[in-house]
Amino acid sequence: MVQYEFSFIDQVEKQESSRIRAMQPRRFSSEVGWGSPLFMRRKDLERSKHLKNDSFMIRCDIVVVTASSSFLTVPPPPSIQQNLTSLLLSGEGADVTFKVGDETFLAHRCVLAARSPVFKAELFGPMKEGTTTSAIRIHDMEPLVFKLLLHFIYSDSVPNIGDIYDDEDDNDEAIWQHLLVAADIYDLPKLRMICEEKCT
Structure with missing residues (x-):
């Protein structure tokens, strides 16, 4: 279960931890693939202020709420x-x-x-x-x-x-x-x- 926010690299207001923690937690699983049905039209992207030199950067902030044991840090071998x-x-x-x-x-x-x-x-x-x-x-x-x-x-x-x-x-x-x-x-x-x- 994670809380997350995608943003363009210069959208500082979306990158605040308080905003990310307020998001509804979502379940991520390695067994299920999914995406967003909301896409931006190419002409809108080309007019966007986030497009610079025909490229853009996206940032993803993630807060892990709970993790499957397979994602947890593996303990060191017995000593x-x-x-x-x-x-x-x-x-x-x-x-x-x-x-x-x-x-x-x-x-x-x-x-x-x-x-x-x-x-x-x-x-x-x-x-x-x-x-x-x-x-x-x-x-x-x-x-x-x-x-x-x-x-x-x-x-x-x-x-x-x-x-x-x-x-x-x-x-x-x-x-x-x-x-x-x-x-x-x-x-x-x-x-x-x-x-x-x-x-x-």
Whole structure:
């Protein structure tokens, strides 16, 4: 539903917002085409003061009263993955610490538990390791693999290994294989599928 007014560009009196808002609202639809049965004769147009150098400009002022959802602004795509990744990188609000090799990682128990049934059992089950003040030690896993695991848990994607690991002597395929083992340990089916594709 819109209120509107067509005018020649120099008809300032027709372009006032109070005049446009006083117009009867009309329904516009993409399914219906319509026009005005009132036309100006060519000779009248040629005598019109609005015709300058064989041309004229028409202005259309529109006030949208109500809009169909298809015409509304489309919201931006969800950014929860970016938000969670930023949370992981900042460590803000972290409530659990992991010790992997010589490295320490901060994380959020709720995020880990929501993404992995194994973490859920470890952090909220009978042992409740996440409530301890000391770091939880992860054995038999390289720090890089655990870092990739956490990144996947927070972002639902795995970064390019080369972007975070520049040791050319190491084989990327070996890292993917270790990450595949981690995906099995923490019951992450999507990560398992990604790793299987990279290992083949």
